[in-house]
Amino acid sequence: MxxxxxxxxxxxxxxxxxxxxxxxxxxxxxxxxxxxxxxxxxxxxxxxxxxxxxxxxxxxxxxxxxxxxxxxxxxxxxxxxxxxxxxxxxxxxxxxxxxxxxxxxxxxxxxxxxxxxxxxxxxxxxxxxxxxxxxxxxxxSCGGQAGVPIARALATAFPVSYLEVVSTVASVVAGRATRLNLDEYVATTGQAVTAFTGVSDVKAILNISPAVPPAPFRTAVHALIPGADLTRVREVVESAAAEVRRFAPGYEILAASVTGDRVMISLHVIACSEVLPPYAGNxxxxxxxxxxxxxxxxxxxxxxxxxx
Structure with missing residues (x-):
C-alpha cells in the first residue's frame, strides 16, 4: 500500500x-x-x-x-x-x-x-x-478528480462507447455536507466525464462504505472498448496516473483488466495529510x-x- x-x-x-x-x-x-x-x-x-x-x-x-x-x-x-x-x-x-x-x-x-x-x-x-x-x-467532486483523468485517457486512445465511474468512500469521512450533496455529486461527476471525454453514455456512482476498519478511497472506471489491448490500456492509464501523482502522490492504479470489450481500471488514493487519516484520500x-x-x-x- x-x-x-x-x-x-x-x-x-x-x-x-x-x-x-x-x-x-x-x-x-x-x-x-x-x-x-x-x-x-x-x-x-x-x-x-x-x-x-x-x-x-x-x-x-x-x-x-x-x-x-x-x-x-x-x-x-x-x-x-x-x-x-x-x-x-x-x-x-x-x-x-x-x-x-x-x-x-x-x-x-x-x-x-x-x-x-x-x-x-x-x-x-x-x-x-x-x-x-x-x-x-x-x-x-472527489470521484471526478479520481476518475476523469483515467476516463479521458481511455477515450483519447480508444473508441470508447460507454464509461462508468464508481467511487467508494469510508462512511467516517462522508460528513453531513457530502451526504447532502449526493444527488449533485452524481450529476456533476457524470457531467464532467462527458465534458472531458466526449462520451455521452456515462454513469457515475458513489458508495459510502461502513467497513471497519475504514478502507481507502477507491474508484473503478469501467469502459466499453471493442478490441482493447491490455498492454496498451495499462500504458495509457499509468501515464494518466503519473500526471495525478504530480500533486497527489497517494494516487495509485491497483489493477487493469480486459474481458472481451469490457475494460476495468481500479485505483485508490491514500491521503498525504497532517490532519486526515490515510483512508481519506478522496x-x-x-x-x-x-x-x-x-x-x-x-x-x-x-x-x-x-x-x-
Whole structure:
C-alpha cells in the first residue's frame, strides 16, 4: 500500500514577494486539511477561516496554526477590510449557489470544492490549472478528480462507447455536507466525464462504505472498448496516473483488466495529510487540486504586480 508524507513537494511554485491572501469558508474535514496545506505553501497565506459554529474543531485547528478565525460564515468574508485573493468554499453545493452571487463582486478567485456546477470545471491532470479566465472554479467532486483523468485517457486512445465511474468512500469521512450533496455529486461527476471525454453514455456512482476498519478511497472506471489491448490500456492509464501523482502522490492504479470489450481500471488514493487519516484520500485529492489552482493564481498575481 502506498504511504505518503504530507511534506512531499508539489510542482514547483515560483518564488513570489507577496503570498496570496486566502479565506476558507467551512470548518469540516475538508476545511481543516485545506488550512494545513495552506500553512505549508510559500505562495499562500491564511487570512481567514470562517465557520458557523464558534466551538467547532475546525476553528480551533485554524487558531492553532495562527489563522484569523470567525464564526460569522460568509458574512465574515464579505465584511473584511479588503477582498481576499482566493476564497475556498468548502461548504455544500446548495450553499455555494447562494455564496457565489455575493462573492462575485469582490473580484476574488473562488475555488469551489462542492459539486455545485456553478463555475468552470477544472481537473488539473486533464485541464491544467487555467479555467479560461473564470473567477469561479469548480473542482467537480472527489470521484471526478479520481476518475476523469483515467476516463479521458481511455477515450483519447480508444473508441470508447460507454464509461462508468464508481467511487467508494469510508462512511467516517462522508460528513453531513457530502451526504447532502449526493444527488449533485452524481450529476456533476457524470457531467464532467462527458465534458472531458466526449462520451455521452456515462454513469457515475458513489458508495459510502461502513467497513471497519475504514478502507481507502477507491474508484473503478469501467469502459466499453471493442478490441482493447491490455498492454496498451495499462500504458495509457499509468501515464494518466503519473500526471495525478504530480500533486497527489497517494494516487495509485491497483489493477487493469480486459474481458472481451469490457475494460476495468481500479485505483485508490491514500491521503498525504497532517490532519486526515490515510483512508481519506478522496478529501486529500480534491484539496491538493484546490491548492495547486490557488498557487497558480498567486503566481499570476505576483507576475502582474511585478510588471507594474
Amino acid at each position: 502506498t504511504t505518503c508524507n504530507p511534506d512531499v513537494e508539489r510542482p514547483t511554485v515560483a518564488t513570489i514577494a507577496r503570498p496570496a491572501t486566502v479565506a476558507v469558508i467551512g470548518t469540516g474535514a475538508i476545511g481543516q486539511d485545506l488550512v494545513s496545506k495552506i500553512s505549508r505553501s510559500s505562495a499562500l497565506t491564511c487570512a481567514l477561516v470562517a465557520g458557523r459554529n464558534p466551538e467547532s474543531a475546525g476553528l480551533r485547528h485554524a487558531e492553532l496554526l495562527g489563522c484569523p478565525t470567525s464564526a460569522g460564515g460568509i458574512e465574515a468574508v464579505l465584511s473584511a477590510d479588503r477582498p481576499f485573493d482566493v476564497v475556498f468554499d468548502a461548504t455544500s453545493a446548495a450553499a455555494h449557489r447562494e455564496h457565489w452571487p455575493r462573492l462575485e463582486p469582490l473580484g476574488s478567485l473562488v475555488v469551489d470544492l462542492t459539486p455545485s456546477k456553478v463555475g468552470a470545471m477544472v481537473v488539473p491532470a486533464v485541464t491544467g490549472l487555467d479555467a479560461g479566465g473564470s473567477r469561479n472554479i469548480n473542482l467537480v 478529501l486529500d485529492l480534491i484539496n491538493s487540486a484546490a491548492i495547486m489552482v490557488a498557487e497558480q493564481h498567486a503566481t499570476r498575481l505576483a507576475l502582474s504586480e511585478a510588471a507594474l
